[in-house]
Amino acid sequence: MAWIGMVLVAVVAVEHIYILILEMGMWTSPRARKIFGTTEKFAEESKALAANQGLYNGFLAAGLIWGLVHPASAFGHQLQIFFLACVLTAAAYGGATAKRSILVTQGLPALLALAAVLFL
Structure with a gap:
């Protein structure tokens, strides 16, 4: 089931x-x-x-890809969690200050990826 998390992390990276x-x-x-x-x-x-x-946004994508390169290691897992948390933070700030739809377009994919990385 870890592959679901990897796919979702890759989706967030491609989006960024x-x-x-x-x-x-x-x-x-x-x-x-x-x-x-x-x-x-x-x-x-x-x-x-x-x-x-x-x-x-490129740095966020690079960090997520970096985490995907090391998927079986604790380091790769930590990188994915950290950079997904960064994306969520940016989405929350952007949604509050710029355009509410950012919460859905950037925040929701990151939240789903983070949940998959943490719980699957």
Whole structure:
């Protein structure tokens, strides 16, 4: 059953790689503006800030992948728990301050992955 946790952790990692791509490379595109609910002007003015956010999402993905590389070890398990907790914290903050839907789109997958890692 540990494979369920690994699959869910991988899903969260891929989601954060996608967010990295959106924020670092596609921030001013119509697709990213629609997803994040920004105007063309705001997107252009906030490009550097979005790229910084994207970098942090990349670090979250890297940490989760790092944990997946060591799945059978206590170290890998701890990495997965730590980085999933980081994602949950970021989702809670983003949901409270930016867009409530972040709780579902980022928080729920991380919560399910964390539950699977801890209990399966």
